[in-house]
Amino acid sequence: MLNNTNFIGDVFEFVASPSNPIGDLVSPVLVGPNVKIISDRVYYWPQYTAIPVPANDDLMIFSFSKLTGHAGSRLGWAIVKDINVYNRMVQYINRADVEMSKDTLLRALTILKVVEEGDGKKFFNFARKVLRYRWEKLSHIFSFSKRFSLQNLSTRYCSYLGGDREPSPVFAWVHCKREADKNCSEVFAEAKIISRPGSRFFAENDHVRLNLATRQDDFDMLVPRLKQLISQEV
Known part of the structure; x- marks a missing residue:
């Protein structure tokens, strides 16, 4: 197993935290200027794990199905800090999917409004x-x-x-x-x-x-x- 390895070359590391299937919180194992981390945060919600600190990674992906269990919506999203990476992701999505269906977006918005009722907890x-x-x-x-x-x-x-x-x-x-x-x-x-x-x-x-x-x-x-x-x- 790699552990705090200095890696030479371009590499992407996918980090699922909490991990699937164990459910523990993990950190990247690769370090270096050419290492890019993609953080899978689909289970980083307080019903699945304690949230010790707010998620603040450079590129984080989330899934609506894991947040509320509404897998039929097939909706996911990402938080991306690098504007160049963001623009390329948007370009790819527009070409691959054209756009998200309006009924899916409306359904997700309606469900999220229920989730955030009151103090959101x-x-x-x-x-x-x-x-x-x-x-x-x-x-x-x-x-x-x-x-x-x-x-x-x-x-x-x-x-x-x-x-x-x-x-x-x-x-x-x-x-x-x-x-x-x-x-x-x-x-x-x-x-x-x-x-x-x-x-x-x-x-x-x-x-x-x-x-x-x-x-x-x-x-x-x-x-x-x-x-x-x-x-x-x-």
């Missing part, structure tokens, strides 16, 4: 409460297991909501610790649990990702199936 507090409850539920279930383990996430200070905030990640990153469970997704599939294999995230397949940002009915079905899977440990 009601939506984030509600979403965080739901994810926090689900993370606590899964953490409790997996605490009885010697076969599986979850990622470790620590309490952090949140400058936006104020105070220390315990983890409320959007994904559970599960490790199958047995040598026989090299294909962890198959283990979960046998228990009728849909997961994503570690290979989709450049990891070994003894890991799987579980989505916590599901409909309540889906989560309610997940819990007893996880309990049953863990109860079968010998």
Whole structure:
């Protein structure tokens, strides 16, 4: 793994923070005058992670689907400090997409007005409460297991909501610790649990990702199936 490497040559580093699927806050590993950082901030919202400082990177990308869950809008945006990069991005978008549909923009604007009602924190507090409850539920279930383990996430200070905030990640990153469970997704599939294999995230397949940002009915079905899977440990 690269770590604070002085890199010679032109290179772009994509930094997803919080990371997917672990959910921890990470920093670039490359440094140097020819290194350009593109910060993936799609999960940098207070329902998913504590916000220690406002995001202030040179080029940041965001996604409407990750902010509110409205994936059908297919809307994203970027904050770009370099005017030359901004102009080239606008030129490319105009040629590739012509322009964003007006109904998509109107839908997004209507939803954002709801999000910012009051002090703008009601939506984030509600979403965080739901994810926090689900993370606590899964953490409790997996605490009885010697076969599986979850990622470790620590309490952090949140400058936006104020105070220390315990983890409320959007994904559970599960490790199958047995040598026989090299294909962890198959283990979960046998228990009728849909997961994503570690290979989709450049990891070994003894890991799987579980989505916590599901409909309540889906989560309610997940819990007893996880309990049953863990109860079968010998």
